[in-house]
Amino acid sequence: MQLEFIGPFEILLGLVYRFWPVWLALGILLALSLGFKRRLGLYGQLFDTGVGVAGVLICAFWLFTAIFADLVAPFAPLDQIFVMKDALPGAVEPETGRVFLLGGDKLARDVFSRMVYGSQIVLIIAPAATAFALMVGTTLGLPAGYYGGRVDTVLSFMANLVLAFPVILLFYLLVTPGIRETAIPQWLAGFFFVFPIVFFGTLFWTRFRSRPRLLAVQLAITVLLGGWVYLGLVFDADPLGIIAIEPNELNIFVAVVFASAPGVFRIVRSLTMDIQTRDYVAAAQTRGESPWYIMLWEILPNARGPLIVDVCLRIGYTTILLGTLGYFGLGLAPESPDWGTAIKESSRLLRAYVHPALPPVIALMSFVLGLNLLADALREQSLKD
């Protein structure tokens, strides 16, 4: 059966049209940001440079694409329409007259829709894993830098141990179907996911110890919320049934946190060692504040500049790591629409068909580029102050 095609210009028009909720949201965001630029602090200053605007727009574009994926994508990510197997871009599906804007892959799925749904997976796992890595790295990096000595030696040795592993080897050992039969991912998850609870608990405890009423409320919220998420993620036993995670996703998540936490640790440690020599730290010590109060309420807020930049870069790096996992077929399901898996699937058939490979490749590259540009602009701004 012969398929009908639409022209390149119509494809472009169709793509622009499909993204309409994203354009709308971007427009609102841009208008609000420019309108209230003065009051937005560091974020507002980003709009002073071209690099900053480009970074914000690219990141926001993918964020909104992930949020509105159901509206943007014309097909479900796993829909197979047999006649569209390996269809070239712009092919019209004969039954409903809808268009495969970027063509079909070898399993007759719409490449465009898969790319859009792939953004959801990437934009959930990458920032979340980075957030956990940040918690772990900060909670361990602060005492290592502050106390120095034996604490530092032991923690640094462990961090270097992980850093000496080539990432790919770590993933090949840690993300396998075999390891999911053992309890190791659960153990690691149990270990890592405790850190946010400890972090926030200590954070509130040190500051509000003298105001027991307020402290009780905050600690209760931390323990309840943290415990709820902890139960859901580690034991897959969320009493409300809202938070659930597949074993393979937990495995990936833990591996990515494991691989990037030592990097955060090193940065926090060196920042702490630097800031520790400042006068306001000495003043706090003279006031008789506890070490953890100084670390969390004096040192950490003053380390935020480099940390924000690092978080931006790290989300990009985590995206690349996720892509690597997908590319080697580790952890993610083979039919998963995430970009790395899509690149793996399509790069094998590059000789026959080029079109299924390019959308995920460009998507991944542009998202990481957006984050890197954002980090660069943030660094410029923080150097100005």
Next chain:
Amino acid sequence: MLTFILRRLGVMALTMVCLTLVVFFLVNLEPNLKKLAISQLDMRSSQEDLESWLEANGYRQNFFVRYGQWLGVMPKQPNVDPATGEAVPRFRYCDEPAEPHYSGILQGEFGCSTKFKVPVAEKLFPALGATGILMFWVMVVMVPVSLLVGVLAGMREGTRTDRSLSVASITTTATPEYVSGVIFTVVFASWLGILNGSAATATSQGINFFNFTLPVMTMAIYGTGYIARMTRASMVEVMTQQYIRTARLKGLSFRQVVMKHALRNALIAPFTVIMLQFPWLLTGVVIVEVMFRYQGFGFTLVEAAGNNDIDLLLGCSLVSVFVVLSTQLISDIGYAFLNPRIRVK
């Protein structure tokens, strides 16, 4: 200096022991052993067959005893066939003496690859050689290009050259190997048709421009941007120093100032960065070799991990960890060597 190096070597040895212990633990997990047994027998073997195979080949001994045997500090017992009472090698493609003996890493014995059915050394070292060639060409391309880009960008901060080169470097750092590999293959192999999309012929017929350019380009591009940005930052810092202004005021041309005064000092920091790139390149090697089907170290590692080839995987881990740690050591020593201010301390 000597005590510093000795202490570092000690820490390095300790790190290697810890890491190999972790790897040894992970490859010997129950599901992995089962997978190995199935791959050595066949899919239909019963539970008892698998168990007896594991038992007979010594996989059921105490964990630390086996680690000691692999390391070469515990003697390996000969494998006695219960039917005949004679000692037979565990794997028919690897020789084994008939009496208890020490054969481990410390004796230079890497064990036996169950996937390729040869001793590990026979597979691992040629693969390392092949990867060495790839790495060499990557370095030849990457280092000069990135240093040049960095110096050009950092020479006059804030100019249009600086901005465009900086954005270009940021773009390459956002392009991991599996992305640039696909793009280059599409452009140079599918559309223009001037280069081979696979380096498989490089192993059999030797490397040439057509089968080797794409892998080298793909690998070089990711690191280039990073090194260029580090070089730029260091160059910018050097250009604001007093001695540069003095040289400029003395009447030297801008060209001479850059070549004679700035370059040497600006290249100290990138040296460290280039050495620390090796762990990254190791990941790149795996991706590129799998993507372009080049039979090197990365390809071997993936095969070993995919088939749970215990000895080969341990060998690969040992090599890669060794590479990472020794480059760290070299970068520290080299940094102290290049920078007199640190040496004096």
